[in-house]
Amino acid sequence: MKSSLPKVLHPIAGLPMAQRVINTAQSLDQAASNQGAVHVVIGHGAEKVQTSLKGDDLRWYLQEEQLGTGHAVQQALPGLEGQSGVTLILYGDVPLTRKETLAKLMQEVQDKDLVLLTLDMDDPTGYGRIVRSDDGLVQAIVEHKDATPEQHTITEINTGIMAVKTELLAEWLPKLSNDNAQQEYYLTDLVEMAVSDGKRVSATQPDYAWEVEGVNSRVQLAALERIYQQVQAEELLINGVTLMDPARIDIRGNVQCGTDVTIDVNVILEGNVVIENDVIIESNCIIKDSIIRKGTHIKANSMIDESEVGESCDIGPFARLRPGTKLAAKAKIGNFVETKKANIGEGSKVNHLSYVGDAEIGSGVNIGAGTITCNYDGVNKFKTEIEDGVFIGSNTCLVAPVKVGKLGTTGAGSVITKEVGEGELAIARGRQKNISTWKRPTKQS
Incomplete structure (x- = not known):
């Protein structure tokens, strides 16, 4: 962003991006009459982010080193242990996901164990591909560089947003490994763990592609x-x-x-x-x-x-x-x-x-x-x-x-x-x- 302001505090329509994500999550809770907390993982500009964002029952976790998406969610593990229900994982720089889309995601996970929010793209180059089995369930997320020529023809990509049964998430997070070229902990590895454990992984899609667009500039x-x-x-x-x-x-x-x-x-x-x-x-x-x-x-x-x-x-x-x-x-x-x-x-x-x-x-x-x-x-x-x-x-x-x-x-x-x-x-x-x-x-x- 070339700015002293942390990225997630840059505004869309006058409201910080991360605040929009928090507001949507909390409106989803209110619509479902839930009492879920919002767990916010902060890193760069943590103090400014924490003082700028508002909401009921926000719980803060500091990610001192940025070691991947899985590592970020691991920081919130103390708030998940012993909890039941569903955890929804969102991104502070993806501000326009609609409440209706997240509600669909939450509904889908009720009879599954993990549900991804995916998107079909005309040109999926560079994105992880969603590999499905014959019955439509998700079997794997394959990164573009690791995909076979056949998998390169897949147009369904991973957005990173997901809903997971909380007990399973708390079980899987400590098992994430950074044994890869980037030495980072990838949240997408949860899919492999779920499939290995015989759990049901599915996917749903937003009505509009802009709902899952992120901001990096x-x-x-x-x-x-x-x-x-x-x-x-x-x-x-x-x-x-x-x-x-x-x-x-x-x-x-x-x-x-x-x-x-x-x-x-x-x-x-x-x-x-x-x-x-x-x-x-x-x-x-x-x-x-x-x-x-x-x-x-x-x-x-x-x-x-x-x-x-x-x-x-x-x-x-x-x-x-x-x-x-x-x-x-x-x-x-x-x-x-x-x-x-x-x-x-x-x-x-x-x-x-x-x-x-x-x-x-x-x-x-x-x-x-x-x-x-x-x-x-x-x-x-x-x-x-x-x-x-x-x-x-x-x-x-x-x-x-x-x-x-x-x-x-x-x-x-x-x-x-x-x-x-x-x-x-x-x-x-x-x-x-x-x-x-x-x-x-x-x-x-």
């Missing part, structure tokens, strides 16, 4: 990223979303979309995003961990983060909704407006060049251009309250804590430091003075 990482995004885009299209260009959307999380949603180009959806029916999202928007209610129109170049946008709202262009923003139905946030921790009532408008933070705004409020809620004194944050029907004149500074009562008005350019009562007009600015004798300065020679 940034080129391969980028290719898998595009595959992942294509799959996400196709799922949205199938579920009734219009994408103006399916190749120019990035999904970096879990997205739920209603029908008749339209998404223009270069939109990024991060974290947990819910988009209801009939929403329009224009180009270059970023939406993260937010809910967008039906009928809302988000105009170009807007950013929405940890916010809830009500029905039929109008956002942007160039709007920024920061965490804690909540808009009621038909609210309007215009161009170059920033909100933070603000509840904005039904039909209220913040149209131009304003900052509204730590604020409670009622319904039918109009916030004039250039308005600022001055919520921070350098140490503490304070709240601004604006009740229903208020009109805030342009370029008003509301110095919190402050309240403007129902149907109140502030004059343009005012600095409001005291409460404005219901229906009152507040003007807080210097009196204008015109000087008729004033002379404009001239440039001196």
Whole structure:
């Protein structure tokens, strides 16, 4: 990877590759109502890997020397001894294997002893071949360099992913040998042991070849990223979303979309995003961990983060909704407006060049251009309250804590430091003075 970052921490759609593998394994457990632990074998960059990856019941094992795949799994042997059930062996740099494929693997092993995940390739050169008996069971994995001419014609290859009865795995792992040219312990030797012991070895295949593609370079990482995004885009299209260009959307999380949603180009959806029916999202928007209610129109170049946008709202262009923003139905946030921790009532408008933070705004409020809620004194944050029907004149500074009562008005350019009562007009600015004798300065020679 030519990077100081351990390979398995390089991200696919914003999530480290190994984290994707862990999440898939744990979702498989949840679907089956199992309580299995995830045993993570770490080597290069172990400390950074361990602190970066998250999950329930992760158990860590350090592989100080990298002596092959079998040696890696041997490190987890203390966690397997005395256990029953099935052990699923996955790879931190093979990030896109689907839960459905692993579930099929786990189902297959129930009446077998070891099940491999294999793949048919048009050109299997360089890969270990799967040799089967007449009854379809796996008899051996033969490396390309060791294969006979007849075996070279086999197109089924080993991916390395497997499911094994845990008791048998714990029995076989200590018997692995490094008596080979590379002096490494190969996990594939388990197949030979199983067949020698009269155990049943079978294989199953994924629905898509990309599920078993690994990453060893940034080129391969980028290719898998595009595959992942294509799959996400196709799922949205199938579920009734219009994408103006399916190749120019990035999904970096879990997205739920209603029908008749339209998404223009270069939109990024991060974290947990819910988009209801009939929403329009224009180009270059970023939406993260937010809910967008039906009928809302988000105009170009807007950013929405940890916010809830009500029905039929109008956002942007160039709007920024920061965490804690909540808009009621038909609210309007215009161009170059920033909100933070603000509840904005039904039909209220913040149209131009304003900052509204730590604020409670009622319904039918109009916030004039250039308005600022001055919520921070350098140490503490304070709240601004604006009740229903208020009109805030342009370029008003509301110095919190402050309240403007129902149907109140502030004059343009005012600095409001005291409460404005219901229906009152507040003007807080210097009196204008015109000087008729004033002379404009001239440039001196």
